[in-house]
Amino acid sequence: MKKSVFFGTLAATTMAAGLAMAGTLEDVKARGELICGSNTGLTGFGAPDANGNWAGFDVDLCRAVAAAVLGDASKVKFVPTTGETRFTALQSGEVDLLVRNSTWTATRDSELAFDFVAVNYYDGQGFMVKKDLGVSSAKELDGATVCIQTGTTTELNLADFFKQNNISYQPVTVQDDSEAQRQYLAGACDAYTTDVSGLAASRATMPDAENHVILPEVISKEPLGPVVRHGDNNWGDVVRWTYFALLIAEEKGITSANVNEVAASTSDEEVKRLLGVTGDMGAKFGLSNDAFKNAIAAVGNYGEVFARNIGEGTTINLARGLNALWTQGGLQYAAPFR
Amino acid sequence: MAMATDAPKETFRLSMLVYDTRYRSYTIQIVVLLLFAMAVAWLLNNTVENLAVRGKEFNFAFLWQRAGYDIGQQLIPYTNDDTHFRALLVGLVNTLVVAFWGCVFATILGVIIGVLRLSNNWLIGRLMTVYVEVFRNVPLLLWILLSYVILSETTPQPRDFRVTDEMIAAGEEPKASMILFDTVAVTNRGTNIPAPLFDRSLGSIQIGFLPVSLNLLAFIVVIIASVWANRRLLAHAKAVQEATGDRPVTWWKSLLILFGPVIALKFALGLHLEIPELKGFNFQGGILVAHSFTALLIALSLYTAAFIAEIVRAGILAISRGQTEAAFALGLRPNRTMSLIILPQALRVIIPPLISQFLNLTKNTSLGIAVSYLDLRGTLGGITLNQTGRELECMLLMMLIYLSISLMISAVMNIYNKSVQLKAR
Structure with a gap:
């Protein structure tokens, strides 16, 4: 007796690793939302307010990019990252853009394969101590216990600084700013070191801010800026020129309040191109023609962003210093928009 | 006419792979194996391709680059000029130290609590039940954070120990003072304990990456030799007693053998203690045991002890009641019954689950990251990973080391388990 046999066909599915490496710009547009890596909470730079809305100097840059790409500054999802997790988050594609007080270094450009597309804050590393410690210079910190955030450049600068000055210290490694503050206020460390802007932001949230001093030494250069993945040049250009648009706006006196008025009345050719009145510069970036106008309308120019979040008069009270426009003796300088 | 018929020759048909039970299991196994191999190949391929897309290559050369960062608690010499590999070793030693002492304390505590929980004393038994239930039902991370916060928030700052001229003039006492005859200072940063120093040190030798102090080695050798000599003495006394009925007087000889050589060695090497002293911001001299270490050790020991206590209790309960009754009938007192009859048998039941508790404790040391204890997870998996951006390599290496x-x-x-199992003779 012959049995009829049915053989199920084994479909050997060859699973090719589907690498959807389309440009980030297309991804963001398709998603209708920008995912921005931000600080876990650094008042003035990136922190959620009492209502859960993110606000700050870095956060506003994310909003400006969202306004330029999607035409709506509210279409941003903020992903809080620590000093340790931020680069992995960007590398793995969890975030499109990282704006989180990150220092531009050669290693991060080359070995970590990132692109720092601009410097939105020129900073340097400093020390904060309690006033009653009686210390007036970082070089007097021999034998001190120092709180330091892990995964940062400040960790390496600190080791270098103490070695160069031939003095010793005891490091206490902490995960983020809030933990550092807790340890510092409890007296578990004599000094807290991070970027001077970060120290000022921390101090602003302390209940007894007047009892803490930031020492005069600035022991490193810390150019902080937005970061994108290496190799996605178009996306990098979008972020860079959104930032430049804010700088040019300040230079030309365009604010969030008068941007529409200026667009209608200006006779400056660069402003016309920037605001999309003439030419198709926006389209060349893969954006709408009024993209940069939207960015400026959403958050204001660089000066407005600075003054609103961290400038003099806010609790953080930072002077423009190096971050003044080049026309006012600072380092903030945008390439020409043409 | 009779014809010899051969058994019908069975020919192999493909369908038998599915319908014949003799072959079916092979078919299934081969298919599953193929699928598994494909899954592994896909994962590997995915990794390689993604690394290529990100422009990253897979290599461990970064381990030999300068680390550049400092580590607070180090048991082997390390400076920021050393390599990442050296930093890894510092972290590894920190992990092993906390794991070792954690296992020791957890076992001691666990055995005591496990035995006491079976106590006939109602209060002690209930108290131990409460201990076990509280410690094993709250996450370990919370215990670590709690012990750390208690240690660092309730202890004084180093400057509270300072005595200034004005304070002496005003007759004021400092806010805090050292304990144990002014040798140990507990600050909110750590515990400063005296360090042993030698005037005539023997130096140290390097075994692998670990420097071993010859002084310590000398002490260990002398102590072991003394104990061994004392045992010989007692054995001799016993032999004399059995032969003659008279036990020779041994107590002063024992004392001399046990303590004489150690004291002689102490003076020969010029051992003295270096007492920590407040200088500048911190106590200098002595050894600083950071609170992160103490907190981690306390939490790990207390937490794991709760589990070990249950294992010990189960082991004791597994021994039949008749054993105890028989021992009592022979006139053994309860504590002798426990140590001579019950525990040796209970060990057979206790050891296997105890192994997994030791493994748990060792792996749980990686939670030290919560209190900034720089163990293997903190150095290799934390700072090195971050500064070099070698996530895959660091993670794989770390998994390999923990494994x-x-x-x-x-x-x-x-091996120990084999030695306590019943011997079938």
Whole structure:
């Protein structure tokens, strides 16, 4: 007796690793939302307010990019990252853009394969101590216990600084700013070191801010800026020129309040191109023609962003210093928009 | 006419692979194996391709680059000029130290609590029940954070120990003072304990990456030799007693043998203690045991002890009541019954689950990251990973190291387990 046999066909599915490496710009547009890596909470730079809305100097840059790409500054999802997790988050594609007080270094450009597309804050590393410690210079910190955030450049600068000055210290490694503050206020460390802007932001949230001093030494250069993945040049250009648009706006006196008025009345050719009145510069970036106008309308120019979040008069009270426009003796300088 | 008929020759048909039970299991196994191999190949391929897309290559050369960062608690010499590999070793030693002492304390505590929980004393039994239930039902991370916060928030700052001229003039006492005859200072940063120093040091030798102090080695050798000599003495006394009925007087000889050589060695090497002293911001001299270490050790020991206590209790309960009754009938007192009859038998039941508790404790040391204890997770998996951006390599290496440690612990414990099992003769 012959049995009829049915053989199920084994479909050997060859699973090719589907690498959807389309440009980030297309991804963001398709998603209708920008995912921005931000600080876990650094008042003035990136922190959620009492209502859960993110606000700050870095956060506003994310909003400006969202306004330029999607035409709506509210279409941003903020992903809080620590000093340790931020680069992995960007590398793995969890975030499109990282704006989180990150220092531009050669290693991060080359070995970590990132692109720092601009410097939105020129900073340097400093020390904060309690006033009653009686210390007036970082070089007097021999034998001190120092709180330091892990995964940062400040960790390496600190080791270098103490070695160069031939003095010793005891490091206490902490995960983020809030933990550092807790340890510092409890007296578990004599000094807290991070970027001077970060120290000022921390101090602003302390209940007894007047009892803490930031020492005069600035022991490193810390150019902080937005970061994108290496190799996605178009996306990098979008972020860079959104930032430049804010700088040019300040230079030309365009604010969030008068941007529409200026667009209608200006006779400056660069402003016309920037605001999309003439030419198709926006389209060349893969954006709408009024993209940069939207960015400026959403958050204001660089000066407005600075003054609103961290400038003099806010609790953080930072002077423009190096971050003044080049026309006012600072380092903030945008390439020409043409 | 009779014809010899051969058994019908069965020809192999493909369908038998599915319908014949003799072959079916092979078919299934081969298919599953193929699928598994494909899954592994896909994962590997995915990794390689993604690394290529990100422009990253897979290599461990970064381990030999300068680390550039400092580590607070180090048991082997390390400076920021050393390599990442050296930093890894510093972290590894920190992990092993906390794991070792954690296992020791957890076992001691666990055995005591386990035995006491079976106590006939109602209060003690209930108290131990409460201990076990509280410690094993709250996450370990919370215990670590709690002990750390208690240690760092309730202790004084180093400057509270300072005595200034004005304070002496005003007759004021400092806010805090050292304990144990002014030798130990507990600050909110750590515990400063005296360090042993030698005037005529023997130096140290390097075994692998670990420097071993010859002084310590000398002490260990002398102590072991003394104990051995004392045992010989007692054995001799016993032999004399059995032969003649008279036990020779040994107590002063024992004392001399046990303590004489150690004291002689102490003076020969010029051992003295270096007492920590407040200088500048911190106590200098002595050894600083950071609170992160103490907190981690306390939490790990207390937490794991709760589990070990249950294992010990189960082991004791597994021994039949008749054993106890028989021992009592022979006139053994309860504590002798426990140590001579019950525990040796209970060990057979206790050891296997105890191994997994030791493994758990060792792996749980990685939670030290919550209190900034720079163990293997903190150095290799934390700072090195971050500064070099070698996530895959660091993670794989770290997994490999934890795996090796665990396998070693379980190998050693399995050997011990064999030695306490019933011998079939």
